[in-house]
Every structure is written in C-alpha cells, then in structure tokens.
Amino acid sequence: MLKKTTWVMLLCLVAHTLIGQTSIAEKTKDFTKKEGFFTYYWDESAGKVWLEIDKLESEFLYVNSLAAGVGSNDIGLDRGQLGGTKIVEFRRVGPKVLLVQPNYDYRAVSNNPEEVKAVKQAFAESVLYGFKVEAESDGKILIDITSMLLDDAHGVARTLSRSRQGNFRADASRSAIYPPMLKNFPKNSELEATITFTGTATGGYLRSVTPTPDNVTVRMHHSFIELPDANYELRKADPRSGYGSISYMDYATPIQDNIVKRFTRRHRLEKKNPKAKVSEPVEPIRYYVDRGAPEPIKSALIEGARWWNQAYEAAGYKNAFIVEEMPADADPLDVRYNVIQWVHRSTRGWSYGSSVTDPRTGEIIKGHVSLGSLRVRQDFLIAQGLITPYENGTTPDPKLLELALARLRQLSAHEVGHTIGLSHNFAASVNDRASVMDYPHPLVELKNGTVELKNAYDVGIGDYDKSAIIWGYQDFPDGTDEDKALDAIIDQRVKDGLLYLTDSDARPISSVSPTAHLWDNGKSATEELNRLMELRKVVLQNFSEKNIAVGAPMATLEEVLVPMYMIHRYQLEGAVKSVGGVYYNYKLRGDTQAAQRVVPRAEQEAALSALLNTIKPENLAFPQHILDIIPPRPPGFWRGRENFKVRTGLTFDAVAPGETLSGAVQEFILNPQRATRLAQQKAIDPSQIGLEEVIGAMAQQVFSSTNNAYHAELQRANVDQFTNALINLAKSTQASATARSAAYASLMEIADQDFDEGDLVEKGFMAMQKHKIKTFLNNPMEYNPPSALTPPDGSPIGTDLMDWCSFGNH
Missing domain, CATH: 3.40.390 (Collagenase (Catalytic Domain))
Known part of the structure; x- marks a missing residue:
C-alpha cells in the first residue's frame, strides 16, 4: 500500500513539473492569438480565454460593464452600464497568480518608503480573483481567465435581489465567452461573455422584459486599460466649483493640514x-x-x-x-x-x-x-397635451x-x-x-x-x-x-450673481433652499407656481378629443391628460421649500459669498398661499367636458403606472386625482423637518411665521364650505388628508417635541369640535374624522392613517430617480 501511494505521489510531481515547464507557444499553438495591451488567446475548442501576463506587479485599470442589459428602468441593468473603475495588478505567488486591488483610499504621498509601507500595511487590499500558472516562457506566464469572465463581476444577481425580482445566481452551464467582442488594442484589452442567471423570478419588472423570467441572460464586458502617464496636472477640488471630485486620506500630511485630499474630476486638456x-x-x-x-x-x-x-x-x-x-x-x-x-x-x-x-x-x-x-x-x-x-x-x-x-x-x-x-x-x-x-x-x-x-x-x-x-x-x-x-x-x-447648489440641496423632502429645485422655472418658485396654475386652467379648458389622433381609443385621452393635470407638480416642490426655508450657499471662510439667512416672512406667506390655492376644490376639479369624454378602457389598453390611481373601478375617477394632489401638498407642508424648522425660526425670531400659523392657515382652507356638490366631495378629501398629515407629524420621530405638540394640539381641537351643520353624509364624514383622531390619540404609536393614492409616474421628465410618490412616504 505504501509503495502504491509513493508511486502516485511521484507521478503527480512529475506531471506538475512537466506542466510547469510547458512553454506558452506549445500550450497555445492551436489557439487564436490576439495581441495588444495584454496578449490573449481564444481556445475555441474548449471555449476558453488564456491571458498572457508580462506585466506582473504593474498596475492597470479594470472596468466591468454590461454590453447587453435587462431592459427595465426600474431594475437598472442597462445596455452600456459601467461598473466601478478599479486599479489592479497581477501578483505571482508560486504556482498561483492573484489579481489584487490595492487600497488607494488611504495613502502616504511621501518620498520615505517606510512611511508609504506603514500606511499600505495598515489597510486591507482586495484579492479579486486567483488563477493557476498554466505555462510560462521568457518571463511571461499564461493563465486561464475564463472563470473570471464568467463570474458575476457586475453584481447582476445582487441588483436583481435588491430590486426584489428574485434570487438568482450565475449558471456556468448556460454561460459562455462571447467571441465577437474579444478585441485587443495597444492601450486596452476587451473581453466579453454571455452570462445566464437562473433562479425564481418574483418581481413584475423582470417578468415584463424577459421571455423566460427564471433565466436572465446578459452580456458582461471586461476592460483592462493602461494607466495614464504622470503628466496630468491635478486640480484641487473646491465645493463651489460645480465639479465632482475624488478623495483619499494622505497620512504623510503635516498635522496642521487637512489629511483628506480632494481633487477635481476632469478630462486632460x-x-x-x-x-x-x-x-x-x-x-x-x-x-x-x-x-x-x-x-x-x-x-x-x-x-x-x-x-x-x-x-x-x-x-x-x-x-x-x-x-x-x-x-x-x-x-x-x-x-x-x-x-x-x-x-x-x-x-x-x-x-x-x-x-x-x-x-x-x-x-x-x-x-x-x-x-x-x-x-x-x-x-x-407633454406637447400633445399642451396644444390641440x-x-x-x-x-x-x-x-x-x-x-x-x-x-x-x-x-x-x-x-x-x-x-x-x-x-x-x-x-x-x-x-x-x-x-x-x-x-x-x-x-x-x-x-x-x-x-x-x-x-x-x-x-x-x-x-x-x-x-x-x-x-x-x-x-x-x-x-x-x-x-x-x-x-x-x-x-x-x-x-455676476450666478448661483450653484446641487443634488442634496434640491430634493423636495430634505431641501430648505428656495432657489434649488428640480424641473422648475423662474426667479421665484412661488410666482412661477401661480403662473402655472393660470396656464393649467387654460390647458384643461382647451382639452378635447383633438388631443389624440383619429382612431385612438377615447380612453387614452387620460394618458395625455395626466401630465396636464399634474403640470405644476414640480413647481409645487419648489414653492414649498420657501416655507421654513433658508437662503444659503457653499460659502468658504473669507470668500465673497453672502451669509445664510432665513426666508423672510412675506415670502413664506406668499408660498403658503400659493400652495393652498392648488388644493382649492375648484383647482382640484376636472372641467365637466373632460369627465364627459373619457370612457372606461377597452381590452388591451389596461390602466398602468402612467395613469391615475382610481377608486371607481372601470370608470374615470373625478375625485381620486384631487385626493392625490391634496395629500401630497399637505404632507409636504407638514414634513417633520420643515415643521421643526418653522417652530425653531419662530422661537428665534417672533416676527417669523410659525408652525401653528401654518397649520391654522391649512385648517381654514380645508374646512371652508362650498355649495357645489362635486367641490364638497373634493373638500372632504382635503380634510381627510389634512388630519392624516397632522397624525403623521404628531407621531414622527424626525420632528421636534414642539412640532409634534403643535400637531397633537390641532388634532385635539378638531376632535373636540361640534360639526352639526350639513347633510347626513357630511355629519357622518366628520364623525369618521373625529373617530380616526380619537383612535390615534388613544394609542398614538400604533395607529397608522390610510395613505392617499400615489400619483402617476412623473420624474423623469428628465433624469432624476426622484418620483412624486416620495410625497409623504419618507
């Protein structure tokens, strides 16, 4: 038994020695050679790519991307999508080759090699892949890189899981190298593979774009790129400049200087x-x-x-x-x-x-x-709805x-x-x-x-x-x-008066700036909102069957109507930021920019008035001639995400779109951070408008009476969304105690009022509101008010991920 084991070991050792001595030329004699930045070989019979490495411990850029994507905007795996840019290098350790990503987030920019070494050893590197040396000649080595090319380098499975489309994994048996995109150039080597992900599709987005949703096939691209030379001139980053930047910590920095270094992202020119x-x-x-x-x-x-x-x-x-x-x-x-x-x-x-x-x-x-x-x-x-x-x-x-x-x-x-x-x-x-x-x-x-x-x-x-x-x-x-x-x-x-504020300062939920908005126009968001309301009135009055082509189902008028009814949605987001808002910029000490200041009371009041005008029943109502011409939808033209959410089944809902608008506006005004700012601004400057005054103005608007039955129905939606917004503010952990108390007090006041006027429906409605409030007051942290219907998809009219569904949901 011992002799047999010894012979087996000797044979394995001889075989290993012979493999190690195999030349690259001998190993690749039947392969297609592609010379370039990294020379590589295509082994068609085995479906493999063999990479020749002559640049050990020499850094280069590695980028993965999707050459062919999934086709769903919501999932976010698009054709041409770039992955992260990594600096990597090949390192040989005996019979292995490791693809290593050094850690450039922490550096020591120093002429002292020991100082550089100390920082390098303090922070982890990442070994991305490991390979076996298959052949070598004249200082060059050959590896089989196929497994890397067939791996999920782009994180497709992770993205599918994160977007709740199901749990998937790359299936090697259904994946292969993509020969048409094996290309090589002096400064870059391009490699590509067809990757199939198998699993159980659970999301509608994936099912809508794949022929067999449990099998998702994409093409993944890999680029090895020569690093630029050292002649590029760095430009220090400046938060006022309008540029993105890269940053890292430089531990060779003198103690009195900032250890974080930031440099501008730009092309070489x-x-x-x-x-x-x-x-x-x-x-x-x-x-x-x-x-x-x-x-x-x-x-x-x-x-x-x-x-x-x-x-x-x-x-x-x-x-x-x-x-x-x-x-x-x-x-x-x-x-x-x-x-x-x-x-x-x-x-x-x-x-x-x-x-x-x-x-x-x-x-x-x-x-x-x-x-x-x-x-x-x-x-x-949008143009189709604006004119006839x-x-x-x-x-x-x-x-x-x-x-x-x-x-x-x-x-x-x-x-x-x-x-x-x-x-x-x-x-x-x-x-x-x-x-x-x-x-x-x-x-x-x-x-x-x-x-x-x-x-x-x-x-x-x-x-x-x-x-x-x-x-x-x-x-x-x-x-x-x-x-x-x-x-x-x-x-x-x-x-020259040219302003600059970027993403975090323009988002409708968190922003406080009255100047930085998405999808807005005009020097004043409030004035532009009032102007848009006048435009909207004319557009809705002019709306007719002439907004669609002859032969189109009349029900599809709704697709054209939606962006017209909601045409002011983004200007609302802009105007509301004046309420509890602050004028500011990215000021540096010693520069010429103005200091921050709270939006004056008159501007805040004007914005609040403009916002409350948008939820007046007459501005939430559809003209009768529009209600008369939109029938239920025919087969094949089902209601989708671009349509209004309805409570009336097959028929067009004359009230639900108004409820949606009202709920969004009121939740925005009573946003917990905004409410907290209003309370603090009033405490610091008694001349400012305060949260209690804002709530009072809202109550006066939504509880006003009307003799028009259709408008009364919309006003009930206003009241319902008002009490919901107050409850959400009162229980918010993001609001201050003062802001929560103001909402709590307003709810108590409504619950204590007698509502004896009106018909039976009106009395029943107000009794329902009082019951809702009292249920909340009896158990504040357990009660969740019903949400308003979410609006149809809005953004992007342009490029942003932000959707008006964010109203009241975050």
Whole structure:
C-alpha cells in the first residue's frame, strides 16, 4: 500500500513539473492569438480565454460593464452600464497568480518608503480573483481567465435581489465567452461573455422584459486599460466649483493640514500654447454618438453635445470639443471612445452620464453617456397635451416633434456635462436657465390666451456652464498662482450673481433652499407656481378629443391628460421649500459669498398661499367636458403606472386625482423637518411665521364650505388628508417635541369640535374624522392613517430617480 501511494505521489510531481515547464507557444499553438495591451488567446475548442501576463506587479485599470442589459428602468441593468473603475495588478505567488486591488483610499504621498509601507500595511487590499500558472516562457506566464469572465463581476444577481425580482445566481452551464467582442488594442484589452442567471423570478419588472423570467441572460464586458502617464496636472477640488471630485486620506500630511485630499474630476486638456489667449488643444476631447440612434434623434444628440464647444471657447480653446457619429468599426465599450449611447428600455426612465476615472488623480479617461430612448416620447406627450395637435385628425402638429427634439438637445448636453466632470446645478433656473446642468421643465407661455411652445427649452450653453468650464479647464501659463486664479473665477461668478447648489440641496423632502429645485422655472418658485396654475386652467379648458389622433381609443385621452393635470407638480416642490426655508450657499471662510439667512416672512406667506390655492376644490376639479369624454378602457389598453390611481373601478375617477394632489401638498407642508424648522425660526425670531400659523392657515382652507356638490366631495378629501398629515407629524420621530405638540394640539381641537351643520353624509364624514383622531390619540404609536393614492409616474421628465410618490412616504 505504501509503495502504491509513493508511486502516485511521484507521478503527480512529475506531471506538475512537466506542466510547469510547458512553454506558452506549445500550450497555445492551436489557439487564436490576439495581441495588444495584454496578449490573449481564444481556445475555441474548449471555449476558453488564456491571458498572457508580462506585466506582473504593474498596475492597470479594470472596468466591468454590461454590453447587453435587462431592459427595465426600474431594475437598472442597462445596455452600456459601467461598473466601478478599479486599479489592479497581477501578483505571482508560486504556482498561483492573484489579481489584487490595492487600497488607494488611504495613502502616504511621501518620498520615505517606510512611511508609504506603514500606511499600505495598515489597510486591507482586495484579492479579486486567483488563477493557476498554466505555462510560462521568457518571463511571461499564461493563465486561464475564463472563470473570471464568467463570474458575476457586475453584481447582476445582487441588483436583481435588491430590486426584489428574485434570487438568482450565475449558471456556468448556460454561460459562455462571447467571441465577437474579444478585441485587443495597444492601450486596452476587451473581453466579453454571455452570462445566464437562473433562479425564481418574483418581481413584475423582470417578468415584463424577459421571455423566460427564471433565466436572465446578459452580456458582461471586461476592460483592462493602461494607466495614464504622470503628466496630468491635478486640480484641487473646491465645493463651489460645480465639479465632482475624488478623495483619499494622505497620512504623510503635516498635522496642521487637512489629511483628506480632494481633487477635481476632469478630462486632460492642454493648450498647444498656454500663453495664448486662444489656442488649439494638444489633443481635443472627442465624443461619438451611437449609430443605433435614428434620425432626427441622432442629429439632435450631436447638436446638443456640441454646445459644450461654446464653453471651451470661453476658456480659451479652439476646436477643443468635437462630437461625431461613431465609426462603423468602433464599439461603445472601447475605452478609447467617449460615447453617447442610445439605450432602450421597456418603460421611460432617467438617463445618466458616467465615466472611467483614474482613482489616483481624478483624470477622466472615458466619458460614457446613456440616454433612455423612451424619454423623447414623454416630451412629445407633454406637447400633445399642451396644444390641440390633431385638428386635422391624424397628422400631429409639427410643434410636438420640435419640442421633443429641443429637449433631447438639452438632455444630450446635460449628460455629457456629467462626463466632463460637472455636477448638477439646480439653482440655474433662478438665473434665467444659466446652466444645462439643471433639470429643465418646459417653459410654456400664455400669449393672448394661446399656449406658446417656442421658448420651451433653452438653446446653447449657459453663462454658469461657461464659468464652470473656465474654472475646470483653464490652462494657466507658467508662474501663475493657480489657487488665486481659480478663486478669482469663483469671485467673478458670485459678482455676476450666478448661483450653484446641487443634488442634496434640491430634493423636495430634505431641501430648505428656495432657489434649488428640480424641473422648475423662474426667479421665484412661488410666482412661477401661480403662473402655472393660470396656464393649467387654460390647458384643461382647451382639452378635447383633438388631443389624440383619429382612431385612438377615447380612453387614452387620460394618458395625455395626466401630465396636464399634474403640470405644476414640480413647481409645487419648489414653492414649498420657501416655507421654513433658508437662503444659503457653499460659502468658504473669507470668500465673497453672502451669509445664510432665513426666508423672510412675506415670502413664506406668499408660498403658503400659493400652495393652498392648488388644493382649492375648484383647482382640484376636472372641467365637466373632460369627465364627459373619457370612457372606461377597452381590452388591451389596461390602466398602468402612467395613469391615475382610481377608486371607481372601470370608470374615470373625478375625485381620486384631487385626493392625490391634496395629500401630497399637505404632507409636504407638514414634513417633520420643515415643521421643526418653522417652530425653531419662530422661537428665534417672533416676527417669523410659525408652525401653528401654518397649520391654522391649512385648517381654514380645508374646512371652508362650498355649495357645489362635486367641490364638497373634493373638500372632504382635503380634510381627510389634512388630519392624516397632522397624525403623521404628531407621531414622527424626525420632528421636534414642539412640532409634534403643535400637531397633537390641532388634532385635539378638531376632535373636540361640534360639526352639526350639513347633510347626513357630511355629519357622518366628520364623525369618521373625529373617530380616526380619537383612535390615534388613544394609542398614538400604533395607529397608522390610510395613505392617499400615489400619483402617476412623473420624474423623469428628465433624469432624476426622484418620483412624486416620495410625497409623504419618507
């Protein structure tokens, strides 16, 4: 027995020695060789990819992406979606090769190797994959990289689980290398595989876009990319600049200095002649538009993206930003190309601008824009409701396509702006649409009682955008004090009155700024809301069967009606932020920006008045002629997420949309953080409007009487949503004790009132409200009031994830 075991061990050792001595040429003699950044081989008979490594312990970039996606906006696994950018290197340990990701979040930028080593050893690295050495020759080694390519590097299974679509795993038996996308170039190697995920589909989103929902097949792309050279010039980040940034902790920093280093994300751009006021670049920034985009969409995308050349001209560059159609032999995932990709999904959704960025420096290596193809149809639909486009029956008014293409140009410029480094600027509308980095609502005007669309979207780059590009890309001559020069650009921006506030300052729930909003217009959100209410009244009065084509089911008028009835939804979000609001900016000590200040009482009162006007029964009601022309929906045209939620079964609900609006507005006004601010502002400055006054104004509005029976029904919805909002505030753990007490006191007052007037229905309704309140007061933490019906899908008219369903739900 011992002899047999010994012989087996010897044979294994000999076999291992022979394998270790196998040359790469011998191992790969029957494979297809692809030379490039990393030479690799395609073994068609075994379906494997073999990677030749001649760059051990040499760092490079690794990016994974989806070449073919799932097609659901809600799931968020789109064609062309980029994963994270990682710096990695191959390290050999005996017969193994490890793909290691060093930790660049913690560094010591120092000439002392021991100091560098101390930091490196203090924080964990990540070994992403391990391989076996299969052959070697002349200092090069060969590994089988197939298992990595067939792995779920993009986290598809995790995303499906997070979006509640089911539990899935990658199935190797149904996955394979994708040979058409095995490509190699001098500075990047591109690899791709078809990956099938198997499991049990539990979500409707997945079932709606896959032929067999339990088997989800995508294509996953892997890019190995040469790191840029060391000639890129870092630019320190500045929170006022409007740029995104990279950051890390530098433990070699002197104690008196900030240990966190932040640098601006931007493309490399240099003047041929830095001393010249205007110079051509050493190498222009070049973008390519997806050949899969049809006309006239493709031309609109190119035109909009080219607007950025105006900003680079302002920064002293000539022909620095070029946009063209993608070459026929190019692939959008090739790192050499900045791309604008046209992406299809089953529903409309947001677009985004992402990038491959060097984590060491913030240098943008590749810009990658993904534009959802159904978005343009939503803008077409909005225009369809604003005018009567089917006067002749079937051919739509050309103004519809004109508005949709105008929005598409702006969208292309916006998303490209992200890929050149810029963040959102949601305060730009205050400055007369000074930036394409805002989310623009169509500026629809009334002229002599007629709806006018020609100024719906702005054309070209705004003044803020030019200032931002000057700050980020100005190539200063040698000897310039760059910090002072950059501060001077910001000071000039402040002097010109150009505002900048970004995402966290514009969200409807948490924001306090009366200037930073999504999908708004005008210098004053309140004044624009009042203007939109006048426009809305005219649009609803003009609404008729001529808003759809001859032959379309009359029930589909609702799809066109929804964005008209809700046309003020985003302006509401803007106006409400004046209530309990604060004017502020990203001020630095010593700069020229103004200090923060509470929104004056008069502005808060005007905003509150405008908000309460929107929930008056006459403004929640539909004109009778609209109710007369929308029948139940025919087979095949079922009610969906773009329609109103109803309580009337098959028929159009004349009240539920008003309930939705009322509930949203009142929950917004009595948002716990807003209520707390109102209470504190009143305590600090007694002249300010306080929470009790706001609640009193709301009560006066919702308890006012009306002789119109339809309006009375809507007013009951107002009262119901008012008491719900008070209960939610009274039990909120996010509100202060004072704010909760004010809501509690108001509920007690309503519960103690006698409501003897009105018919039996009205008395019963008020008895029901008192019972609801008393049930809550008897057991405050256990009672949850019924929620208002959620609104139809709204955003994105543009690019944001935020949906009006957030009203009252967070």
